[in-house]
Amino acid sequence: xxxxxxxxxxxxxxxxxxxxxxxxxxxxxxxxxxxxxxxxxxxxxxxxxxxxxxxxxxxxxxxxxxxxxxxxxxxxxxxxxxxxxxxxxxxxxxxxxxxxxxxxxxxxxxxxxxxxxxxxxxxxxxxxxxxxxxxxxxxxxxxxxxxxxxxxxxxxxxxxxxxxxxxxxxxxxxxxxxxxxxxxxxxxxxxxxxxxxxxxxxxxxxxxxxxxxxxxxxxxxxxxxxxxxxxxxxxxxxxxxxxxxxxxxxxxxxxxxxxxxxxxxxxxxxxxxxxxxxxxxxxxxxxxxxxxxxxxxxxxxxxxxxxxxxxxxxxxxxxxxxxxxxxxxxxxxxxxxxxxxxxxxxxxxxxxxxxxxxxxxxxxxxxxxxxxxxxxxxxxxxxxxxxxxxxxxxxxxxxx
Numbered sequence: 076x077x078x079x080x081x082x083x084x085x086x087x088x089x090x091x092x093x094x095x096x097x098x099x100x101x102x103x104x105x106x107x108x109x110x111x112x113x114x115x116x117x118x119x120x121x122x123x124x125x126x127x128x129x130x131x132x133x134x135x136x137x138x139x140x141x142x143x144x145x146x147x148x149x150x151x152x153x154x155x156x157x158x159x160x161x162x163x164x165x166x167x168x169x170x171x172x173x174x175x176x177x178x179x180x181x182x183x184x185x186x187x188x189x190x191x192x193x194x195x196x197x198x199x200x201x202x203x204x205x206x207x208x209x210x211x212x213x214x215x216x217x218x219x220x221x222x223x224x225x226x227x228x229x230x231x232x233x234x235x236x237x238x239x240x241x242x243x244x245x246x247x248x249x250x251x252x253x254x255x256x257x258x259x260x261x262x263x264x265x266x267x268x269x270x271x272x273x274x275x276x277x278x279x280x281x282x283x284x285x286x287x288x289x290x291x292x293x294x295x296x297x298x299x300x301x302x303x304x305x306x307x308x309x310x311x312x313x314x315x316x317x318x319x320x321x322x323x324x325x326x327x328x329x330x331x332x333x334x335x336x337x338x339x340x341x342x343x344x345x346x347x348x349x350x351x352x353x354x355x356x357x358x359x360x361x362x363x364x365x366x367x368x369x370x371x372x373x374x375x376x377x378x379x380x381x382x383x384x385x386x387x388x389x390x391x392x393x394x395x396x397x398x399x400x401x402x403x404x405x406x407x408x409x410x411x412x413x414x415x416x417x418x419x420x421x422x423x424x425x426x427x428x429x430x431x432x433x434x435x436x437x438x439x440x441x442x443x444x445x446x447x448x449x450x451x452x453x454x455x456x457x458x459x460x461x462x463x464x465x466x467x468x469x470x471x472x473x474x475x
Contacts, residue, residue, distance in 0.1 A: 100138060105122065146169065154199075158175050203216060203218060207239070211236075240279065254272050297316015299314050313352055334366075354433070358431070405420075411475075414450040
């Protein structure tokens with residue numbers, strides 16, 4: 076009886092305050108690197124071609140190019156501080172600094188050239204900024220004159236691959252292949268490594284209001300969330316995520332936004348992290364792996380080497396309102412006693428399915444065959460998603 080009651084309560088928890096990802100529009104432009112700028116403008120980098128482009132996303136059904144700045148070798152990462160944009164090129168080992176205050180006519184202010192490594196991240200600290208290079212080093216750069224940025228120090232941080240940076244108060248955080256490096260920059264010219272967290276991370280985001288750090292895992296799955304309120308005693312709060320994630324990790328209002336890079340059957344996903352565990356809110360299929368992601372508010376943006384897309388995390392509603400549009404789809408037996416879930420559906424097209432557990436982990440996915448799914452090694456409450464010509468249908472299933 077206790078088991079039945081607990082499953083029933085979990086079922087109700089999925090019904091209340093459910094939110095869903097809505098696809099708003101896309102463009103087939105090459106956009107593997109994505110960074111929200113301001114208003115409805117988003118910056119995209121195009122890898123080994125062109126430079127940094129500004130897109131107008133006010134009408135997601137008609138995303139338009141507004142302007143661009145040339146970056147020698149193309150743009151492989153973007154960082155924004157107010158209207159100042161830092162664009163790094165791996166091909167030319169160059170960092171370009173631009174002013175996008177006038178969105179229609181951005182100007183290039185200055186460049187750092189012939190860098191001794193691939194530029195991967197920037198964090199701004201007043202008249203200085205820190206530039207991470209893939210070869211285990213961070214440059215300290217004087218930017219009091221943006222037209223002539225000047226490297227004044229170089230610090231080795233003991234990591235095999237230094238990636239994105241973020242700063243909070245007098246602490247700099249660096250995502251590396253050897254964990255998140257915690258670096259004291261109270262003396263901004265002479266940074267010093269304090270400690271290291273975890274193992275392998277790619278991108279970093281910080282919520283300064285709650286003193287939390289979010290970092291996407293490099294060769295693993297998902298993301299980690301850390302409490303950084305006391306820099307000398309940083310604690311892991313929770314982990315989450317599904318599949319092999321992309322580089323990006325977006326954050327807004329107790330929610331993490333990520334995309335997967337699984338080769339095929341990729342999704343963008345949103346997780347609630349308001350408690351001590353992450354809970355998947357929803358996921359949405361995308362055509363190819365997610366290379367970059369950034370968030371405005373409930374609107375978020377995803378990019379890859381063939382497409383740039385705009386999504387919205389919809390307002391609160393009841394999950395049953397979505398399911399009621401598809402009365403011809405039946406899932407049975409539910410609960411299932413042997414792990415076999417059968418699906419009765421009046422549809423001749425191909426159907427792709429995902430099964431997600433209470434922690435937001437993708438436990439099974441693939442093309443639906445013989446109108447059934449086998450989950451004989453699992454027990455509990457799960458979300459079943461069916462993708463087809465009819466759109467997306469979400470069902471709750473119990474395996475006891």
